[in-house]
Amino acid sequence: MFRCIVFNKNKREMEENYKRIKEIFEEFSSKNQSVQSVTNVINEESALDKIKKLKDLLDTEVISQEEFDAKKEKLLDAI
Numbered sequence: 410m411f412r413c414i415v416f417n418k419n420k421r422e423m424e425e426n427y428k429r430i431k432e433i434f435e436e437f438s439s440k441n442q443s444v445q446s447v448t449n450v451i452n453e454e455s456a457l458d459k460i461k462k463l464k465d466l467l468d469t470e471v472i473s474q475e476e477f478d479a480k481k482e483k484l485l486d487a488i
Contacts, residue, residue: 456484 460481467477 456488459484 463472463477463480463484466472467474472480
């Protein structure tokens with residue numbers, strides 16, 4: 410969505426435009442933080458899913474305990 414603000418020489422209009430720019434910036438900032446929060450949750454869930462799969466591989470002796478621990482630590486560090 411695009412927004413446009415026209416600047417005029419009138420001081421009152423300039424002050425109103427300044428307030429509007431500030432509101433737009435704050436709105437954008439809060440949305441950007443929300444997107445980052447959602448991304449973090451998705452990454453955490455993905456890491457936990459991968460750890461569960463690794464645990465299944467460990468339980469079926471496809472990977473060793475050392476491999477499991479190393480991969481688990483790497484995934485947890487990424488969160």
